Amino acid sequence: MEQLILIGCSITPRPPPPPPPPPKKKFAGGNGGRGGDVILECSNSVWDFSGLQHHTKAGRGGHGLSKNQIGTRGSDKIAQVPVGTVIHRVQGEQPSVTANKLTRALDPWDIPDVEEHSAASSNQFGNTAMKDLGGCLSHQPTVPKDYNDGNGIGSQPEKEMYLHACSKPGLSATNHDANNHRHQVEIDETDQSEDEDKEFWEDEDDFDMDNEEEEVETESEEQDQVQYSVAEMTKPGQRLIVARGGEGGLGNAFIFKEMRLPKENRHEEISRLRTGHPGNEALLILELKSIADVGLVGLPNAGKSTLLSALSRARPEIADYAFTTLRPNIGSLTYEDYFSVKVADIPGLIKGAHENRGLGHAFLRHIERTKVLAYVLDLAATLNGRKGVPPWEQLHDLAMELEHYQEGLTKRPSLIVANKIDEEGADKMYEELKRRVQGVPIFPICAILEEGVPDLRVALRNLMDDTLDPQGIDLSKIIVD
Ligand SMILES: Nc1nc2c(ncn2[C@@H]2O[C@H](COP(=O)(O)OP(=O)(O)OP(=O)(O)O)[C@@H](O)[C@H]2O)c(=O)[nH]1
Structure with a gap:
């Protein structure tokens, strides 16, 4: 008997190879650059504050770039002040580089024999000029608010000025990631950090030293806060950083490679890291401690x-x-x-x-x-x-x-x-x-x-x-x- 062996075979088509995994996201946005510093430089080529801007800003740091390039550092703003400038701090950090100590040693010029030709008129001047200083004398570290006996030296109005100094950091390279590698980082699309940052600085740009209302409101407060003679510019070439630039925001390359972010509030956290730190701001009163005109x-x-x-x-x-x-x-x-x-x-x-x-x-x-x-x-x-x-x-x-x-x-x-x-x-x-x-x-x-x-x-x-x-x-x- 013949046997019939049927060998059946079914040809099953081979399944298509699985699609290649999507390319791994590359995070290459560099950190934002540091903002520049606002620096006061003592110079004997200036004799007064007429060349100074009341509101002085250093350059903003550059945005971070693709390929993990750090943004450029903001340019420093160097403001020249005359020899004999004494700095009183209303607001902000302590000036960070003081090449010279305050001249505490008694020298003949610290206690001049001032004789007023007209005491009444000099009082009038003193009051006008010293209004914002609380009547301070430059070489005294703490002076009572109402100090003004009309004999203060350096009391011409042009010898004092307010200086508001600040600088801005650079943003991280968020936008480079978003524009050039949009697929890589989904969060970029919702990221508002730059806009927020813009608003922040626009508000800050509105700072108006001439706003009298504000001044009146804050005057008494300021007088309480003013720290007199925090530094003195005595030698040509001496430099003092009065407002440091802020650190730039972190780029995606750093955030995603180096940091472990918590799942909750992840977006907020990333946005915060990218924004960078605003630079210091300082509100100073500069006084020219000239001995005489x-x-x-x-x-x-x-x-x-x-x-x-x-x-x-x-x-x-x-x-x-x-x-x-x-x-x-x-x-x-x-x-x-x-x-x-x-x-x-x-x-x-x-x-x-x-x-x-x-x-x-x-x-x-x-x-x-x-x-x-x-x-x-x-x-x-x-x-x-x-x-x-x-x-x-x-x-x-x-x-x-x-x-x-x-x-x-x-x-x-x-x-x-x-x-x-x-x-x-x-x-x-x-x-x-x-x-x-x-x-x-x-x-x-x-x-x-x-x-x-x-x-x-x-x-x-x-x-x-x-x-x-x-x-x-x-x-x-x-x-x-
Ligand atoms: N004849 C005359 N003598 C004067 C005049 N002005 C000042 N003197 C005299 O000059 C002398 C010196 O005067 P001071 O005013 O002390 O001179 P100084 O330049 O201050 O002198 P130092 O303190 O040494 O720097 C004194 O005897 C004054 O009386 C003037 O106009 N005519």
């Missing part, structure tokens, strides 16, 4: 102290021997419109002062802190058998000393006071002086009799007003033998 410079015995007492009510010691003035005296003269000018009698300069001869640096460094220089020359120094120096040479020596000490110091607005015109033969010296010195106004006066002083007062006022494009001393225009 006008510095009287002259050789010993030229008559500076006498002139100061003729100009103001200051009563400095006067004697016919050199270096009577060992400490500077400061007098204040006030004009009819209550404009007030502080004048400092700067101790006798001699040749070699820049090498610390005579009274040397002790006072030279403070000439830096006057806006206008009045060179007091003794017309009678060589008259009647005196063995002094002729006035044009006095001027030349003075200017050389100042330039040796600090280049450019003689470029300050200046005038010449030709003193002792009452002495016999002084008028001829005056004529000769005019012939030998060009480019700077010369005022013949007799300080002892107060002759010529009213004209001098007007001239000093004009120099302070800065309206006449005033000139300094040009050494090349002084003819000496």
Whole structure:
């Protein structure tokens, strides 16, 4: 019997290979860059705060880029302030780099003998100028709010200013991920971090220093909070970071590779990490601790102290021997419109002062802190058998000393006071002086009799007003033998 063996086979088609797994998500967004810092730099090429913006911002950090590239660091904002700037903090972090300690050591300039020409008018000025400071004096760390005895130095309104400093961080590379690799990170589509960030900074941009209402509301609060003299800018080149840039937001590359995020609130957490930290903000009051507006410079015995007492009510010691003035005296003269000018009698300069001869640096460094220089020359120094120096040479020596000490110091607005015109033969010296010195106004006066002083007062006022494009001393225009 035959057997039939049927071998049946069914051909089952092979299942198609499983589709390849979707490509693994690549997280390559780099971190946002750090915001720049707001830095104050002490400079002797600026004399006041007129070049400063009340609201100063450093550059924003760059956004993070694809391929895990970190955003660029925001540019620093460097604001130049004059030597002698004292910083009072209303709000914000402590300035973080202080190259110089506060000048706590007693030096003659810390306790000037200030004599007001008109006490009432000076009080008026003091109140206006010191309103926001709570009447502080710059070298005192804590001053009672109501301190104002009308004798405060540096009380001209332009010597204080509010500075609001801030900077922004960069965002993480969220958008690069979203735009270039949208498929990779689903959360990008709902991410609002940049918009939120924008709003945040737009609000901040609305900050208006001139908003008087706000100021009134916060004034008393601020006065309570102000920390006086947190730093002092005393040396050219000294830098102080007053507002640090914020850290940039974290990019996806970092967040997803390096961090384990909790499942709950994951989206919020990611969005928070990406946003970065806002930079510091600081609200500061800058005060220029100038010793005076006008510095009287002259050789010993030229008559500076006498002139100061003729100009103001200051009563400095006067004697016919050199270096009577060992400490500077400061007098204040006030004009009819209550404009007030502080004048400092700067101790006798001699040749070699820049090498610390005579009274040397002790006072030279403070000439830096006057806006206008009045060179007091003794017309009678060589008259009647005196063995002094002729006035044009006095001027030349003075200017050389100042330039040796600090280049450019003689470029300050200046005038010449030709003193002792009452002495016999002084008028001829005056004529000769005019012939030998060009480019700077010369005022013949007799300080002892107060002759010529009213004209001098007007001239000093004009120099302070800065309206006449005033000139300094040009050494090349002084003819000496
Ligand atoms: N004849 C005359 N003498 C004056 C005049 N002004 C000042 N003197 C005299 O000059 C001398 C010096 O005057 P001071 O005012 O002390 O001179 P100074 O420049 O302050 O001197 P130091 O303190 O040494 O820097 C004193 O004897 C004054 O009386 C003036 O206009 N005419």
